[in-house]
Amino acid sequence: MAEEKRLMKGNDAIGEAAIRAGCTAYFGYPITPQNELTAYMARHMIDHKRTFIQAESEVSAINMVFGAAAAGARAMTSSSSPGISLKQEGISYACGADVPCVVVNVARSGPGLGGISPGQGDYFQATRGGGHGDYFHLVLAPKSVQEAAELTFEAFDLADQWRMPVMILADGMIGQMMEGVTFPEPRDLEKLPARPWAAGGQYKTHRPINHVSSINLVPDELEAKVHERFLRYEQIKKKEIRFEEVNTDKADLILVAYGTSSRVCLGAQQMAKALGIELGIFRPISLWPFPYDRIAALAAKGKRFLTVEMSMGQMVQDVQLAVAGKAQVSFYGRCGGNIPTEEAVLAEARKLLGK
Amino acid sequence: MTEKSFMAGFGGQGIISMGQLWVYCGMKEGLEVTMFPFYGAEKRGGIARAGCVVSTTEIASPLVTTPDSAVVMNEDSLPLCEGIVKQGGTLLINSSLVKTETKRKDCRVVKVPCNEIAEKIGDGKIANMVMMGALSKVTGAVKLDKLEPVLKSFFPPSKHRFIEMNLKAIEAGKSAV
Incomplete structure (x- = not known):
């Protein structure tokens, strides 16, 4: 060191x-x-x-x-x-x-x-x-x-x-x-x-x-x-399953994202907190093997999910597989080389929460 | 403290260098930093932008979409920068090259004649360092003090003879605002 x-x-x-x-x-x-x-x-x-x-x-x-x-x-x-x-x-x-x-x-x-x-x-x-x-x-x-x-x-x-x-x-x-x-x-x-x-x-x-x-x-x-x-x-x-969670115990809506999009989601989560809205982050680090069991456990606790990707929606299918119809899974994505903004992710989350 | 800065100009003005040095100095002052460069395919004269975040805590999004401070180094970058800078944020304008008045009334506008100041010191090429000094003074995010050893570790030895001039430019930028 x-x-x-x-x-x-x-x-x-x-x-x-x-x-x-x-x-x-x-x-x-x-x-x-x-x-x-x-x-x-x-x-x-x-x-x-x-x-x-x-x-x-x-x-x-x-x-x-x-x-x-x-x-x-x-x-x-x-x-x-x-x-x-x-x-x-x-x-x-x-x-x-x-x-x-x-x-x-x-x-x-x-x-x-x-x-x-x-x-x-x-x-x-x-x-x-x-x-x-x-x-x-x-x-x-x-x-x-x-x-x-x-x-x-x-x-x-x-x-x-x-x-x-x-x-x-x-x-x-x-x-x-x-x-x-x-x-x-x-x-x-x-x-x-x-x-x-x-x-x-x-x-x-x-x-x-x-x-x-x-x-x-x-x-x-x-x-x-x-x-x-x-x-x-x-x-x-x-x-070898790896993931990171932020505030998933307090929040009802959990943003699921990896790589760059997970950083954007963290920004949105912090902006939400300043407005008194709790959001969680679930970030898979190993994409294969995918952390299905942990997402299923969160779904069993009544959590909802918003998957954010720089694509038209690919990992979201793994989130859907994990929750097996037991929780609502929404998606927000940008593509073509565009990166979702914190503001847009926050707006999407607020729309889902009705807050 | 988190300061998101957006720097824009044309290729050759040292926009990416300014962003890189800004976050490097921030890192040396113990801050978390991230810098994302964006430039056109042209060798010179294309667009050049740098999104910089310096913070006392872990940095969330590396993408600077609503900057606290925006640096406008040339006329063409004004519409972009004034379009995104945060309400109550700061627009730093290189008044040597930007002659149009900004439409924004809800943020602090700081004009610095960077090229004139740089040329007086000895070289127009260090206009970016003048602006970086001004950015430091205005935001307080990166202090840019005890800079000489930092610049010595940043630049290879073959460039050390330019450090004195760069230090003068940074100080002049601080004094100009």
Whole structure:
């Protein structure tokens, strides 16, 4: 904790956190609004005598991640929405081969090429296994530059622990804004988790020649493999659910939001308080696994929900699944790169409360 | 204390730099800070804006929609800034470049001839630092005292020879209001 607080962009802070987490190989391709992250890695990975490659495309970058991670590297890639779509095939392969890696999405508005302003329209893609086949992976959504750094640092260990890609789902606001941030001590590369499963046969590793692949042409064997993976998902659902609550005990109406929208909701909550109106905030930090049980428990207490997103309404479907018809769930969203304002969220909440 | 400031001008005026330095100094004074830059695709002359929040408590929304103080560095930014500044807030206007009178009657209007003051000190490019000094004096949110070591840690050593001039500009801005 001797280190001073630094003023950094979210993108730069994610890069620094990744290096400190022991990321040994980064593969990227430029896209706004995550460019500073690739640039940060270009500048600093080489200094640390680690691997940085600007690939010829996003598809190439994610396949380099797959290869490097399968051979034992702590590998990472980052992009923004259209680029993350291109990476989905590789993410599916990594999930199918149980290859740990970190994927950062500094999301922008869509669909298609869309715009370069912040968006949260990639929620479905991130949380439902955006590529082909039956799979899920951890998705963590930071609300600030500090949390972006912390979750990135942790993502590498979670990836190793659960043998899967971990996605950091940020948005253009988190990536572009500057805030104060402190970092944990860098990890000693000699003490990273062992990967006895990784491809071997090299002089240095003394690992056996393991095959790391997602292919299996025998239906019963592949089914057994998928079942085994889904048992692991159940473990993850027990251990890795994260969320933050503000004032949910006092308030009847709870604003549900993640990332940048959760900060806007907090502003609306504070404005409401000044007017004598109680609002609560429920902020999922892990988007997969999603905190269904906690929302269900709040619904059982008679709470109502207003989900706020920078999309036409995606996470709201998870909130509806959680409450299972037992509570009112409303939605307010902006899209196209627009961010909801505190004033608009407050007005929406007041309309629902009739106050 | 929470002070939300919105700074606007054209690319090249150092709007983003002003926002960045404002929150950096705030952070060094122990405040929670956030700054969101926004600029056009042009290399020079496009729009440049910075939304800054400095606070003694955790900052909620990083998006500055109804600022307590708005800094208008050029004529084109006046309609935007006067459209969003809070009732009872402060409009700081660079009167060297903004010649139109503001329509707002319900907020404090502070005019600072930033470019003239900067040129007298030696370089028009430090007009943004003059304005930052004025913003500090008017809002009191970031004190900008004991600044020299802070500027030394902010700028790389190759730029340290400009610090004295920047300090003069900040002081001149404080004295101008």
